[in-house]
Amino acid sequence: MGYPDKVLAGDEQVVLHRHPHWKRLFWPVTVLILGSAAASFGCAVVGNATWDPTAKRVVFWVIGAIWLVLIGWLTLWPFLNWLTTHFVITDRRVMFRHGVLSRSGIDIPLARINSVEFRHRLIDRILRTGTLIVESASQDPLEFYDIPRVEQVHALLYHEVFDTLGSEESPS
Structure with a gap:
């Protein structure tokens, strides 16, 4: 069982798993x-x-x-x-891990995300990459650089957040 499957909760599903864009290489x-x-x-x-x-x-x-x-x-x-940097979206959270010898990372529960935006310059648009900016309820916005197909990731994350909020707010 490889990363990120080994760090998921029992019924948690990976929606997206990406390394930074190849332009870093x-x-x-x-x-x-x-x-x-x-x-x-x-x-x-x-x-x-x-x-x-x-x-x-x-x-x-x-x-x-x-x-x-x-x-x-x-x-x-x-x-x-590049190989040890992971940007992962699951049905419950956003995970970012990086580091070769010493690892660090952050997890953001989808329910705590307030806004999601992206930014890319001309060269980023040509290479289909960019910066994803996630603002959560408790921190300054986090910027994730060189995310491949950042517009698709932005839309996917927005829909995951909306689905999470919709399921928590709707009466069961």
Whole structure:
């Protein structure tokens, strides 16, 4: 049983589960490609040099170490952050979890949500992403960035909130 199923109540159902938009991975992938190309070029230059074999080996190790640090820090870490960030809407609450080594998150019961809005710039509209803003009864508005298909998520969340409020307000 994977996330988010393992944190749900017995009869709670997931309505939507999303990671942030892939645009968060654009620069890490660019760094991966350019860093690998630069390391390959550096290794090719060193391989064709007329240096002592021990000096070549040391330079290869230095290039490899720099490449590993650069890729780990600027590519692997953002990917892991993206992978471990979850935006989930269930039939009872909105959940947001993020973090690789230390995790944090927030749960907002649907019955406590006062308003839901979205915002996206031109590039966000082109990429079909944006910021979802949820205002609950007890806190300042929470902004969730880079939500894929933010307009659909906004409509879905609004309908879930309306259905929750409607079922609580209607006489049984």
